[in-house]
Amino acid sequence: MKLTARQQEILDYLHAEHRQSGIMPSTREIQEHFGFASQTAAVSHLRALEKKGAIVKKDRKARSLIFADAADREPIVDVPIYGAIPAGYSDDTTPEADGTLSVDVRSMGLDERSKAYALKVRGESMIEAHIMDGDHVVLEYREPRDQDIVAALIDGETTLKRYVNNGRKPFLKAENPDFPDLIPAQELLIQGVMVGLVRGASRRW
Amino acid sequence: MKLTARQQEILDYLHAEHRQSGIMPSTREIQEHFGFASQTAAVSHLRALEKKGAIVKKDRKARSLIFADAADREPIVDVPIYGAIPAGYSDDTTPEADGTLSVDVRSMGLDERSKAYALKVRGESMIEAHIMDGDHVVLEYREPRDQDIVAALIDGETTLKRYVNNGRKPFLKAENPDFPDLIPAQELLIQGVMVGLVRGASRRW
DNA sequence: CAAGAACATGGATAAAAATACAGCGTGCGC
DNA sequence: GCGCACGCTGTATTTTTATCCATGTTCTTG
Missing domain, CATH: 2.10.109.10 (Umud Fragment, subunit A)
Structure with a gap:
């Protein structure tokens, strides 16, 4: 499944933040970074990314997303x-x-x-x-x-x-x-x- | 600074969890894993680990610890x-x-x-x-x-x-x-x- | 054009998580 | 025997965070 340009932007941001600071952004941090007026925007993007298999999320946990390719990547x-x-x-x-x-x-x-x-x-x-x-x-x-x-x-x-x-x-x-x-x-x-x-x-x- | 045996155990647990699932344990997860009756036990251990330079914490963020050696490790x-x-x-x-x-x-x-x-x-x-x-x-x-x-x-x-x-x-x-x-x-x-x-x-x- | 996907707003709720404060016992160095 | 680091209990508070609902705009696409 191909990502849209906006979704790729979000994914790039996640990658960059994670690589730099070592921790995953929360939905609010995504919201602020992109200037969304609502968290829902960030959430729905994450949902889309998950549906397309780019990330994997664990429910009801803070900052619990991981990149799909990291999940099955060789340690x-x-x-x-x-x-x-x-x-x-x-x-x-x-x-x-x-x-x-x-x-x-x-x-x-x-x-x-x-x-x-x-x-x-x-x-x-x-x-x-x-x-x-x-x-x-x-x-x-x-x-x-x-x-x-x-x-x-x-x-x-x-x-x-x-x-x-x-x-x-x-x-x-x-x-x-x-x-x-x-x-x-x-x-x-x-x-x-x-x-x-x-x-x-x-x-x- | 040398870690105590218990502190090393905690650090090993953090390493193992992080390597396996990709996300850092929260204080409650540490608490449950070690069977602490109180979160404070986990928290104080983390504080000790931070004081000894084994981990770095960002305040008031969920799961925001990173390993000190990961911070300056080559990407x-x-x-x-x-x-x-x-x-x-x-x-x-x-x-x-x-x-x-x-x-x-x-x-x-x-x-x-x-x-x-x-x-x-x-x-x-x-x-x-x-x-x-x-x-x-x-x-x-x-x-x-x-x-x-x-x-x-x-x-x-x-x-x-x-x-x-x-x-x-x-x-x-x-x-x-x-x-x-x-x-x-x-x-x-x-x-x-x-x-x-x-x-x-x-x-x- | 209708249908759906993508993208966004606004407001609300509950779970998750960090943090704070007050203790207690044990061992160790000085 | 005093202070101090260590390891832990117990309870409470506040912040952070994920999640939900209702709604609207723009696209694309069959």
Whole structure:
């Protein structure tokens, strides 16, 4: 169903207000903003918007409208970005984060409950897996499977490697011919499994 | 300032409710959820949370609390994902989107006003720029600069190419030796400039 | 042209929600 | 042992807000 121009205006106002202040306008605030002489004007517009499926309202509650597309939108998780993960990391101590990255659950295939985190990639050791210097890699805590890309603690530093488990002893492998490292995986602390990647602007590619 | 255990419980409840339903609980709803006999209990907790800086309240408004960290968090934009952009695209007609991608403004360096969109990458023509098949590329409408990666309309299909403008005639270049195409850029419709990349899970790398 | 949708006014009502005030017990630091 | 933050009860008041009814104007559209 298509919205009329006026209805789109109302919807835009709702969006703008909600984005800016975080709370939904009440009918009176809509009325005042548009200069309506009566609340009914605002109410009937909201009703029209609801009928056309643009918003969803819960009855008899203050400011209880939500945008229809927000209702079925994938939730967003804020994953903390760590420059590096210190050695004795346990669940209680939260290492200091260099900001957060917000990603929607679906595009990463994340589980909302699993504590994910992001790591800023340094160096070119995974360049052949098309992971560049400066990329942010999103990781999850879980058991690695064969060919997963994992974050591992090597010599007190966290680095990204491919986890290979082909029946024999599992080992870690860099994706760069300059790093022909084959490191037995048992002795190492696997700190996470890569589930996604975010490459931002402000860089050259 | 540290929160007490009870205050953290209240804050968690607020977070959970807000994430799930999109609207903030009122004092009565808090009261009922925790089984308080009086609204004042909820109110005083909210006051404590506000004093400690966990939430921000606007006076005399229903459901007008917002989380303090949400107030200064980077805004999130929902960029539509297009499989391909049709030829005669104009600002009025919105091509159908294959879902949306939510990214925070800062990590992409996006301008919130500029209408960004995402494109699902097909094929390996940009593999040497480390853009893989299945990646989602985020693009902005603006003039391309030298060495930018752009989406261009070639033979009715949208493809990703590197824009090269070294003083002479600008042209487009694929980042794959199997695609040695040099296409004069003038004759083509540049549909966007790459500003970021999101690589999701549910694929092998 | 009739019918309906969209858009608006004016006034009224009741539910929902924030706010206020007066207490009470417990633990903690000084 | 005094003050103070914390967590809560109980009652009352005021503001905010959603909702309803009756009515009128302009469009569009079959």
